[in-house]
Amino acid sequence: MAININTNVTSLFAQKALNGSTMGLADSMSRLSSGLRVRSAADDAAGLAVSEDFKAKIRSLNQANRNANDGVSLAQTADGALSEIGNMLGRMRELATQSRNGTLNDTQRGFLDDEFQELKSEIDRIVETTEFNGVALIDGTQAAGIEFQVGVGTSSNDRLTLSIADSDPTALSISSSTISATAGASAALTALDTAIEEVSTRRAAIGAMQNRLAVTMSNLDTYAANLSAANSRIVDVDVASETARLTRQQILVQAGASMLAQANQGPQIALSLLR
Template identity: 40%
Template sequence: MPVISTNLAANAAVSYLNINSQQETSALSKLSSGSRITSASDDAAGLAISTRISSDVTVLQQAATNASQATAILQTADGGASNISDILARMESLASESSSGTTVQSSRAYINSEFSQLISEIDSIASGTRYSGQSLLDGTSSFASGVSVMVGSSGSDTITITLSDLTSSSLGVSSLSVSTQSSAVSALDALSSAVDTVSNARAQIGAQESRFNFASSSISTQTQNLQAANSAIKDVDIASEQATLSSAEVKTQAAVSAETAANQMPQYLLKLLG
């Protein structure tokens, strides 16, 4: 029935105006942020899953950096080991020259001088091959016993870097001499063993580097897939949300017009009293 003390039509119009305005605000918020979930109430479960995925992606991105650094360490170590291998090859050549009966004794003194310098250079390279201030090939750093590198989102996702001691004493060449024919002959056997040791060390370095390369590829794939999954959960559907916004805008305008009309109804009723 028509009344003037309580404007029920206006109250209803205001109620729907508030609902439509809230829908319009929500749609604008989602469109401007690009996210389907702007508050926990939008999708509590989706927010929890998205937060977990975002955390995993962040950890994986750091894991990718870890793997890259580990690869750089191994490449640095391999470079030093390669130089040591070249030195041993030169030392073998000198020992072979000194062991030959065609070499006069006076020449052996010059050969042995270079030979001794090369032994010192092996130690110089072993200690001078460094990464972040740590010598990689002289057995003094933590890499000698093994260093775990995180390459995943779990604490168990690790790869251990282990580097061999390639000093002259470790290779068994520190006390070698080619000053005589007999010592040169003995040196050849020791140098052959040292070359094998360095080759094995480089093979281990290469194997570890290969593993880190595959780990990096796996991390990249995981990160890409998780970001895609997170997008499906969190990112707003622009077309759908724009349609919601347009609908809410029309409803809001209609509610404003209805509110205006409802506010005029009591005035119309007053005319009946006249």
């Protein structure tokens, strides 16, 4: 090979190789420090597109999970109120049973009826004040149904609906009930049996929805975890493989720097020939 002074071809080739190795080293260090194989579209355009879609779905799934959790809280609030109403209906039935006893006089039945009417008023108060985040629950407002968005789409399969009928004394057909006389107490017993059954039916429906929401949350967790794993396989760096690549690039950089130093000695050799 000819020895040139103006153009050190060997040095140029060594510089090119060193630059490539240095860039490879920087790239490998960037992947390891970020933990990502795909940091931009330049790394893997198709992979990035799939990853962005996965990440959007994962965020939606997590929100759907929170929606379902809010639905459970709402259902628990409604069920708690209906439980109290059921307890009061039970007490009212106890009072009606006592009022029918022939050993009582009208004055004593009047005392029983006073408590009976107070319990009806309390049921009405509970119905009017039971709400979740400002949404009335058991006053008939939600008879058409409360929708919970528990999916990432807009189809009916992505929503669950909970219907809660009005549970005030009028809706339960006990608003006019009285136990101040045995005849009224007898009619009240029949009406209360029906009311207790209706409240129990509503609580059963709410309980079933709570269980369904719990299952839905579990499925959403699984779906999100699977998508996260799939996204990881696309964009996350393989640490073992990338570490091996890093070591290789470090060796190439060191070798390139050494060769460049030697290549730069070429002009000095030419100069020594002129002495």
